[in-house]
Amino acid sequence: MTATLPQQTAPPTPLGRALNRALRDALAEDPAVHVLGEDVGTLGGVFRITDGLAAEFGDERCTDTPLAEAGILGAAIGMAMYGLRPVIEMQFDAFAYPSFEQLASHAAKMRNRTRGALPMPLTVRIPYGGGIGGVEHHSDSSEAYYTATPGLHVVTPSTVADAYGLLRAAIASDDPVVFLEPKRLYWSKEPWDAESPHPVPELGRAVVRRPGTSATLIGYGPSVPVCLQAAEAAREEGWDLEVVDLRSLVPLDEETVVASVRRTGRAVVVHEAQGFGGPGGELAARLSERCFHHLEAPVLRVTGFDIPYPPPMLEQHHLPGVDRVLDAVARLQWESEWTSKEAR
Amino acid sequence: MTATLPQQTAPPTPLGRALNRALRDALAEDPAVHVLGEDVGTLGGVFRITDGLAAEFGDERCTDTPLAEAGILGAAIGMAMYGLRPVIEMQFDAFAYPSFEQLASHAAKMRNRTRGALPMPLTVRIPYGGGIGGVEHHSDSSEAYYTATPGLHVVTPSTVADAYGLLRAAIASDDPVVFLEPKRLYWSKEPWDAESPHPVPELGRAVVRRPGTSATLIGYGPSVPVCLQAAEAAREEGWDLEVVDLRSLVPLDEETVVASVRRTGRAVVVHEAQGFGGPGGELAARLSERCFHHLEAPVLRVTGFDIPYPPPMLEQHHLPGVDRVLDAVARLQWESEWTSKEAR
Amino acid sequence: MTVLDRSGAQQSSPHPAPPPAWRPAGDAASLLPQDTPYRVLGSEPLPVPPALLGDGPRPDDAELLALHGHLAKGRRYNEQATALTKQGSLAVYPSSTGQEACQIAAALALAEDDWLFPSYRDSLAAVARGVDPVEVLSLLRGDWHSGYDSRATRVAPLSTPLATQLPHAVGLAHAARLAGDELAVLALVGDGGTSEGDFHEALNFAAVWQAPVVFLVQNNGFAISVPLAKQTAAPSLAHKGVGYGLPGVLVDGNDAAAVRQVLSTALGRARSGGGPVLVEALTYRLEAHTNADDATRYRADDEVAAWRAHDPIALVERELTARGLLTEAHAAQVGAAAEELASDLRGRMRTEPSLDPADLFAHVYARPTQQLRQQQAQLQEELAAAAEGGPR
């Protein structure tokens, strides 16, 4: 490991670049890996995540498909049936919907239907979420559809290192992974050296991004930086917040989250997706059950409103930001609110 | 109202028949109502819910479409744009998935996108759930996909009278309603007179099906009879259980549920859909938050497992039945389990 | 014999009849497109008109002059919108420069009561139809999703999810036919969009229902970076018509007079009960996919240059010149009108739109749910607190 540069001195690298590197390394290491999608070849994808791959590996390893998402996923399923390991790109969150039947009825179920004879080692990369001023249908947080579909893994990175590591792990997985890329983090940079070897984490492990004692903030993908900023700001108010990055919604690392919340006694779940029916409900329900006797206050959620994603000029009102997270933290019954019980 | 027969002396009528009657009355009363779907005309639908409608109202009011669900819903959206009130039938739960993009990106959003200029008064009828020995793709409980989509109403009846009333209310709604028909209740009968006038309830109101004091069972659609049976069986064990039938998942009648749980202090949510990411999580999260100081025990969930719907010969293991509900009730910390807190 | 006895099949004549003809009748040949795209501009021998057209008259002088004015305004609109992206008043603009002939012809071919179903690239068609350009640009400006009243203008919202507007167009056309209203619907889609399942389902429904709808494929050779050869192996996209039992027509999409004539005929036919038509217009997007795109990554300059030589405005101007109609006076008048549109647009886009965050909750349902009312109240509190100075 002498060749490994210390990450501190590594060059600032955008998250999108780490994803690109993960695809490149996967293509180089395993001939079964194939990248498919709209504009992924010559153009390198509208976000340039597949930049250079067609040039390096040829059109047959990185293929521009016709414009038909069900066809792309359906064909990828067939390729996986023949032993390949397809990685497909959906251009934006809402444009994955045409492939929903292929995802829910086939990708998610093929292993199960065939008692393991036809595993589905495929990765569906979906740029998701808002905050980039995108017009309608370009900013959906669609994770609830996928977490409600047994048979799928649902993974989303929040750091440059995880972008690389989790994507490699997703591609290496023998099960279908919906890999949600927080598009507004594509350009966010961290010191990271593309050339040195990088660890590939196990899927399904949350990580404590910031230890704390007062309460636990739980986020994933684009909400993790928000949680970290909120935790920073909360120090002024005397709160020492722990921040857990889920990294994977399915499988869910319950133990890490439960342990944190049992320790702090208070929790706020943060995500961009609509609150109603969003992943925060599942988390809050599980935590409320498993930490029942440890909770000093109800588990709160800070999420997008229950509305279609708004137009760019209004999105700042919709997105859960630092202030809203701090407001929620303030509502975690810090003093004896027990007395005001009947007032609720 | 002299013509109204007392419902007690009314003939036993299957739920499917009440749905049929609701469609018939809606077609008769409002020329804007059109029924569309696969096999809904001459055949009267594979469950015979549209039986006789094409004969009575003609092919143009009750239309056999080509076999293409996105096309059906997409065309219905266009018809609604012109002022019609389409009611479409999806043949089975999983066969609605091809229309998912039309539902999520258009039906649910058209009013919003156009600031109200193009409302979507359309009803999507979907037979859902298991328990009828159906082969794969014929028994999905897909409600989580719809409840996670702002802009849709999600409604499901559990009684014959509600089948009629809620379907009429759905058709009369100026917003898109996903109307989930519990297919294993199609043949369940109650005294109900098709010929007498019937009330059309407001959408979004839960109803207490059985008052009780010990704990609240919360169900919807096919799980309501299970809850009622469980409540009956629980009397032997000395529990007096309240049963709430949600009837509508969106809008959710929080007040009725919260009031009940604050009163009883204990709650179990029951549904057939997979637990993870299912509607039970949303309910449990909301109840845990809003009834925090009233709860004697965590809100528990009794649901389908987190697996693709199993083959007919194994479905009895998957479906939440009376025993599983009673087991959950028994786990509601009836004695001082407070002491065993650390053991958890 | 053993098997047949058991299956109960009847013994029949040694000369079996062919299976009963339950297939829908139809003359396949008449549904196929011509070999060469239809054109009317230019003086060389013109291609044979599609069967559908009959002997359409060549455009008269007045029509040509009008087309020229519209095209010039259209080009100017595209340029102005692109310029607005550079100044930051538009988030993004997918230009139809090079495709103005299709856009203008589409708008002009529509009758008062007809509906237009545009895709995201077709804002010019909506503007040419008479919709306020500022309202049309709402989507791309980001103040709301669809800025004009679709019912009043009979222009459906610009559709971003590709091909999804096509079944809507069919449903609306079908509803109008059921109501006995004499109107037709024009639905626009790109070459890439024809690969989507919704394209297929829409054309099939249209043909089975004989809905009064005309589909115009603007085949500009690219879906963002993906060239037509990776999109389809068909002899032409118009060849897809026969598979649904509707006529396919191929037209030079840069020849505004030809597109106009084909669309007018097809829409007229649809309006009077003749059923749907698929029109493929061969054209080219001269600019990048949007201002954010870099077209040099996927296409060569000489291809673009070849198409510049076939510019839709050049085609009309050449014909006008041949007829001696391209006078200084006309040119000045056309230029002034175009400039007026641009400056009006520029001016009105300069003022910030006034937005009400309460709108976020107002149009989700006919009546906001209890949950939405709470969320709206929460936002109002936040805004009030912020207004009172200081965050939180």
Add this chain to the structure above:
Amino acid sequence: MTVLDRSGAQQSSPHPAPPPAWRPAGDAASLLPQDTPYRVLGSEPLPVPPALLGDGPRPDDAELLALHGHLAKGRRYNEQATALTKQGSLAVYPSSTGQEACQIAAALALAEDDWLFPSYRDSLAAVARGVDPVEVLSLLRGDWHSGYDSRATRVAPLSTPLATQLPHAVGLAHAARLAGDELAVLALVGDGGTSEGDFHEALNFAAVWQAPVVFLVQNNGFAISVPLAKQTAAPSLAHKGVGYGLPGVLVDGNDAAAVRQVLSTALGRARSGGGPVLVEALTYRLEAHTNADDATRYRADDEVAAWRAHDPIALVERELTARGLLTEAHAAQVGAAAEELASDLRGRMRTEPSLDPADLFAHVYARPTQQLRQQQAQLQEELAAAAEGGPR
């Protein structure tokens, strides 16, 4: 001129060149189906073979005798399976009685390494291919979703969601081509299934990728109750091929020899790099949609009778009779083989399958999640408690 100057377009010759030919080349005429379905059985003048076939030889005696045996077994299998639904050992059975020619020909046309992608009605094709009938019936019996090993048999799971198997077939064929493996894929779909978007997307991908896949549409005139005329207005479903740039072939689907010949040729062509083909076989479902359906609600007896006269087995037997081959000995042997299949099936379907509820959790992921392990433990406890007597 003003406008052009501004737009930067070049002034060009008065005889403009047509737009550059970036459209994929292709000879449309050769992709169109024949006017009459291809047939080889029967003594009247036979229709012209499709271009694809060339001068295929008529089937020899041995082939005809073999086909007859397969058809008879197939019919018997269908009857037996339907009988099993009445006895309750099968939940439901969608019979292919009347369509055996397609089913058998499909199975026989496949080479060892080829793959078959059947729809839910095509269990007979899987059986004829050699898959254990009891395993094939797992889905319909309800003990598991797919009962046979798809990799070992190269038969994909029977697909219930219509047309969804078609893109899988294309993807697999494409993967095989990339690997340099010489095999072809046969994908089956019904007339109703052709209306789905997945049909469209699959054919398009196949054509663009030149994947070695043959699509066989068994057009039996109905999608449950919906007749073809409400499904499509196309002259024929085979006419859809040209819209993708692949040849469409029309064949009498009750003529086993003809279907076999068409499929063998098309698969051979695909295997050797010739690209995909769309075959439409005209046939008829003589029984109801499934045992649970009541076909009298939507079709007249005389239509069924007319098709019984065109029974696939009758067609072969007529030819055998004409050739003097339908001997008592042959008939007895064929009957015995069919009976053997049926009685084996009956016998083995009598024993209840042994099911392990742990399987519910074993095949959701490669490794069960923590949550699934807990759920499995819960179920095991429940089962153990129940086994110890008494509920709860």
